[in-house]
Amino acid sequence: MVGVPKPRRETRSMPVVAMVGGGQLARMTHQAAVALGQTLRVLAENPGDPAAQVSPDVVLGSHTDYAALREVAQGATALTFDHEHVPTDLLDKLVADGVNVAPPPEALVHAQDKLVMRRKLSELGAPVPRFTEVQTVDDVARFADQVGGQVVIKTIRGGYDGKGVVLADDTEQAVAAAERYLADGVAILVEERVAMRRELSALVARSPFGQGAAWPVVQTVQRDGICVEVIAPAPDLSDELGAQAQQLGLKLADALGVVGVLAVELFETTDGALLVNELAMRPHNSGHWTMDGSVTSQFEQHLRAVLDYPLGDTTARAPVTVMANVLGAPEIPAMSVDERLHHLFARMPDVKVHLYGKGERAGRKLGHVNVVGGIGDRADAEGVAALRERADRAAHWLSHAQWTDDWNEHTADD
Template structure:
């Protein structure tokens, strides 16, 4: 696996159960995956020699991020390396303009968009736009980086000029008037088998996902079915091998619009570790190894994942002690920590809370209770404070 982050770390956990050995290409020995797997190559994802050392003798090479230069992947393929997903598919997760054009050609729902080669292109696009504008770096952005939601055409033009001056490709698109953000994960094997998990709702704050509700509450069955079929179709049309995440906007009129693609395990699928018969990490390995795919049935009416984000003020209480107190209050919470140093806003882990049997995704109180427990747990791990004022020493 190219990249030694938390996705590689959690994929390593799944590899152990399958009797596989996962080698990781990590930047440093302190990277999350390098801390837990014995087979580590230290090097950069943009160094061909490091990529070749990581790939030597491997059955398959896959990724925990999309940042490997395509021309280097082409050289690995020329060397005879089995790269999954192949570069011809992965480019659609690396280059937003390539992705937009291909999905548009397939008839998939995407925002109206245009390539920007000069600031004047923004003015031309804005003249026919019905909504606010979004300016995006074509490559490299994530967690809200590389994206500017412009308040007016002047700001959009300025953002485009800044990107262009930095040597970054740019596109501009219409802002989608949305009800909420959704995501659907699918997996596809070289054999052509596909599998899809239920559509989830993702809650964003400052461009970063803070919560995932699985399945998405209040989603029309026909819309959910359409989202799953769309993900499977995209995976098949693009030749994806492995997990594909399709980030979606649910529009105010109940339609769907594709926002982003990722071809690897994804933050919106972390709930599957405890809430599905097959986790996204096991499924990704099954797919790239061309095993039959696993059952994606949820284990509970609702599972909520809450990201643990580094606090602005790092607590003096150790993380070990925070975990101790969390388990004392919520013994059913499932904690997944990434071995990362704490810093403000950094994803250092996540918590999954699986709803009790007998509930229903249509029961708003039931869903709210699971969401509340997940949010309380994640905030406690980040800040060492209970937002509801709970005190274990109060008389009960």
């Protein structure tokens, strides 16, 4: 008797998401894609870039080269971003060629161009610091005198991690900073220095269907313009102000037509108001805590959103989660990263480590750690302080091979 082969079951091929940029955000988005049965296609400049090290589907090229952009987008369900630096005219051309760019160029420009963003948010009635465009240094002097001298000079495009931002304490400093930028042909704006209590971040996501989701509002801690720590949720944030920040994020995502994750960086002023500082339309440093502290990480959510899947649950898994960035030490330690990991895990086995595959360099973001509060951890000031100390201790050890509390890994009993 001849056996009759069973008919093969038809399977739907999984969608392809392409991401412009091969940095750590693309690397962690690829990790989320693997869990969803997908592969993230990456446009990376170098084979050693963080995402290029792990993704089997890599196009090497520049984000300013249309041919490279077209190649990475070929056959992809959606094209999204690890950074916002793709020229707007190239994005418009991609859309005209039928590429599903998510977020679309008309949304992304608000994360690329600070002046466009400030004007649009003002038009929408969103709270922003007072600002003005700068054509000449006289514009800066006039504005600085108007607001009391303390201002911020910002490049309209291209600044990040403190780059392209100058804090001026008086009109003379503001004019000097503006002169340097204008002499180099760099477009700038000037805005008032805000009397703030702290910086917050409202992270939300939006799908093409229009579904929105918001994570708990977090506090971000900056040092030299770089985020070094995130506390989720923000301590001592009233339910009213937290809800206001989340609703603002969702409103902006909808009004701007965002597809994917949107980070709304906020100032909480000393009188309890919220002002929008920056926008990012991609996974963001302030959302790294979600990898271990939320039911759905920002990276999975970004993929869900750009593919128009139903969005995931954003509930926090613990009363408090603290993220600390691992920044390169001034001098590279003699101890290998592998040995540092060994000692960290021996002493702090609950710490979740995420390294980016980068070479060590002073101040460089090499990775981050998440410390998720357990059942016995408290969300009051003392409990939050304890978790922050542990996160800082772990991150500092990984970057410096030194314990902040002078613990000796070779002689200690515990």
